[in-house]
Amino acid sequence: MKIAVLVKQTPDTETKANLGAQGLETTGLKFILNPYDEFAVEEAIQLRDKLKGEAVVVSLGPDRVVDAMRTALAMGCDTGIHIKVSEDELKKLDSFTVAKALASALKQKGPFDLILAGKQAIDDDALAVPQMVAEFLELPRVTVVTKLEMSADAKSAKLRRAVEGGAEEVIEVTLPVLVAAHKGINTPRYASLPGIMKAKQKKVELIELAALGLSSNDAKVTYEKFELPPEKAPGKIFKGSPQELAEQIVQHLRNEAKVI
Amino acid sequence: MTKALVLVELKNGNAKKSSLESIHALASQGVEVDAIAFGPDTTGNKDKVAKAVGGQGAKKLLIADSADLKFYQPDIFTATIAATFKAGGYQILAGSASSLVKDLFPTIAVRLDAGLAPDCVAIKIEGASLSAKRPMLAGKYFATLKFKAFPAVVSLRPNVLTIGADSGQSAQIVATPPSGSIRAKTLEVSGAAGNSRPDLTEAERIMSAGRAIKEAANFKIIEECADVIGAAVGASRAAVDAGMAPHAMQVGQTGKTVNPNLYIACGISGAIQHLAGMKTSKVIVAINTDPEAPIFQKADYGAVGDLFAVVPELTKEFKKLLSAG
Ligand SMILES: Cc1cc2nc3c(=O)[nH]c(=O)nc-3n(C[C@H](O)[C@H](O)[C@H](O)COP(=O)(O)OP(=O)(O)OC[C@H]3O[C@@H](n4cnc5c(N)ncnc54)[C@H](O)[C@@H]3O)c2cc1C
Numbered sequence: 001m002k003i004a005v006l007v008k009q010t011p012d013t014e015t016k017a018n019l020g021a022q023g024l025e026t027t028g029l030k031f032i033l034n035p036y037d038e039f040a041v042e043e044a045i046q047l048r049d050k051l052k053g054e055a056v057v058v059s060l061g062p063d064r065v066v067d068a069m070r071t072a073l074a075m076g077c078d079t080g081i082h083i084k085v086s087e088d089e090l091k092k093l094d095s096f097t098v099a100k101a102l103a104s105a106l107k108q109k110g111p112f113d114l115i116l117a118g119k120q121a122i123d124d125d126a127l128a129v130p131q132m133v134a135e136f137l138e139l140p141r142v143t144v145v146t147k148l149e150m151s152a153d154a155k156s157a158k159l160r161r162a163v164e165g166g167a168e169e170v171i172e173v174t175l176p177v178l179v180a181a182h183k184g185i186n187t188p189r190y191a192s193l194p195g196i197m198k199a200k201q202k203k204v205e206l207i208e209l210a211a212l213g214l215s216s217n218d219a220k221v222t223y224e225k226f227e228l229p230p231e232k233a234p235g236k237i238f239k240g241s242p243q244e245l246a247e248q249i250v251q252h253l254r255n256e257a258k259v260i
Numbered sequence: 261m262t263k264a265l266v267l268v269e270l271k272n273g274n275a276k277k278s279s280l281e282s283i284h285a286l287a288s289q290g291v292e293v294d295a296i297a298f299g300p301d302t303t304g305n306k307d308k309v310a311k312a313v314g315g316q317g318a319k320k321l322l323i324a325d326s327a328d329l330k331f332y333q334p335d336i337f338t339a340t341i342a343a344t345f346k347a348g349g350y351q352i353l354a355g356s357a358s359s360l361v362k363d364l365f366p367t368i369a370v371r372l373d374a375g376l377a378p379d380c381v382a383i384k385i386e387g388a389s390l391s392a393k394r395p396m397l398a399g400k401y402f403a404t405l406k407f408k409a410f411p412a413v414v415s416l417r418p419n420v421l422t423i424g425a426d427s428g429q430s431a432q433i434v435a436t437p438p439s440g441s442i443r444a445k446t447l448e449v450s451g452a453a454g455n456s457r458p459d460l461t462e463a464e465r466i467m468s469a470g471r472a473i474k475e476a477a478n479f480k481i482i483e484e485c486a487d488v489i490g491a492a493v494g495a496s497r498a499a500v501d502a503g504m505a506p507h508a509m510q511v512g513q514t515g516k517t518v519n520p521n522l523y524i525a526c527g528i529s530g531a532i533q534h535l536a537g538m539k540t541s542k543v544i545v546a547i548n549t550d551p552e553a554p555i556f557q558k559a560d561y562g563a564v565g566d567l568f569a570v571v572p573e574l575t576k577e578f579k580k581l582l583s584a585g
């Protein structure tokens with residue numbers, strides 16, 4: 001089985017937003033492997049170990065994203081494909097262009113039987129690139145997946161995906177397919193020290209975005225303006241007996257905030 | 261004139277309010293809006309739905325129904341919407357950023373060779389240009405996106421935009437044959453039955469509890485209070501990780517992003533990742549024993565006290581108030 005895992009390097013969740021003319025200032029930011037992508041990497045490694053074959057990690061971005069790829073390689077992926085763009089160019093790309101680039105690299109290096117991704121990147125929370133990659137490759141896709149069960153012949157899969165209200169959809173699909181992983185699908189392993197050492201030797205192939213015939217000119221949307229959320233005025237703090245507290249809350253919700 | 265197609269979702273046979281928000285957002289800016297809805301549920305309730313969408317300014321209600329569409333089938337939805345969009349000469353596809361739309365719209369955007377602005381909190385149409393504002397990095401900042409050209413695919417965060425006064429008009433019902441063939445087939449939906457509380461992401465009121473609730477059974481006191489005010493029930497990750505609540509109830513960066521009119525946080529400290537999921541709530545109430553808890557800095561109303569004592573009193577007060585009218 002030939003598996004591709006799409007990963008993104010994102011700012012750490014504790015990041016404080018420093019805004020410049022082009023959006024978030026990236027200098028000095030701490031970056032991590034997008035937490036949802038860890039589930040995709042783990043799923044890829046487990047399937048590769050079970051079914052044999054290879055797990056290829058793919059990422060788009062400036063040189064710094066290779067750190068996130070090394071994390072995936074240290075966890076157990078076999079090789080990597082890095083689609084390189086400059087920090088400035090990256091800020092001008094939209095989901096459409098990123099997905100088109102990833103899809104065209106996958107086409108060049110494929111075909112892949114299974115493409116895995118995290119369901120969402122925690123920086124722009126768009127939940128878009130995985131589905132777009134699948135569409136560019138004309139493949140079916142299943143997102144927000146909490147369970148992936150491969151058939152015995154590894155030609156089809158049964159999946160569960162989380163939807164609103166705590167419900168789950170059960171889906172059946174024939175491979176090749178793109179699967180966007182959600183929390184709960186597995187428990188991602190930590191990279192071991194020998195894993196980290198080995199990862200340094202693993203091959204990461206470099207492809208320039210331009211070599212795929214793409215640039216920020218292909219973006220369908222541009223980012224025009226960036227702003228911080230308005231500060232909230234300080235609230236009221238009540239003290240007293242439980243009954244007094246409840247009365248205060250309810251009275252303010254009714255008479256001041258007018259939401260009850 | 262700019263034309264938009266809005267995907268309308270149903271719950272219990274009614275058009276979801278969040279879908280109506282999308283219609284109003286566009287119709288109120290002079291866009292000609294048609295609505296499209298899928299499935300047997302839609303056919304069975306078509307007059308009701310036509311009135312609801314028409315009241316917000318939709319001219320037509322396109323209904324795509326077939327036996328296949330008892331469940332959400334992304335391949336059929338994609339093919340049908342793309343074909344309808346092209347044939348109808350639309351420029352904008354819009355809908356509420358529900359779990360269905362978040363899954364569906366990116367695929368349709370590529371099929372239409374269009375850009376995507378997902379989960380937006382504001383949308384502005386000026387002539388042939390569309391811009392939309394959306395939260396980035398879990399709401400730490402906002403970016404305004406501008407489409408270079410139509411077609412544009414946009415989803416709007418539920419509960420942010422309002423609906424308008426009902427115009428009394430009804431939309432013209434038009435049957436639209438579904439197209440496309442199923443590759444990834446939804447066989448069944450499990451797990452949601454029996455829950456009459458609203459969905460977290462669409463709820464106008466939410467009551468959440470954190471680690472302080474100690475065990476799953478104690479959620480009962482939160483639920484009792486929530487039911488009095490028609491609120492959904494949420495949880496912090498600490499409560500979810502400790503097995504006191506299912507992940508579907510988690511609010512925060514790695515859970516649901518919610519945007520209710522009222523959010524009541526009980527025994528939740530207010531970690532940045534929790535705030536990321538709920539800080540845009542219009543009114544925030546915090547109940548916490550620790551006067552230094554960070555949640556109090558975000559709360560409009562804070563009560564320093566034990567949730568096990570305050571919440572039952574709160575239930576009583578809400579009952580008193582609401583029975584008095
Ligand atoms: C990558 C990442 C993603 C995360 N995503 C999320 C997320 O999506 N959602 C989320 O919630 N968290 C998330 N977290 C975890 C977050 O950092 C906090 O650990 C978590 O929100 C804390 O939950 P809590 O407030 O219930 O527990 P605690 O922080 O332990 O707070 C419990 C609070 O209850 C109060 N208390 C105790 N007893 C009582 C009582 N009897 N009555 C009233 N108050 C009482 C205490 O004073 C305290 O303030 C994430 C963390 C990381 C690193």
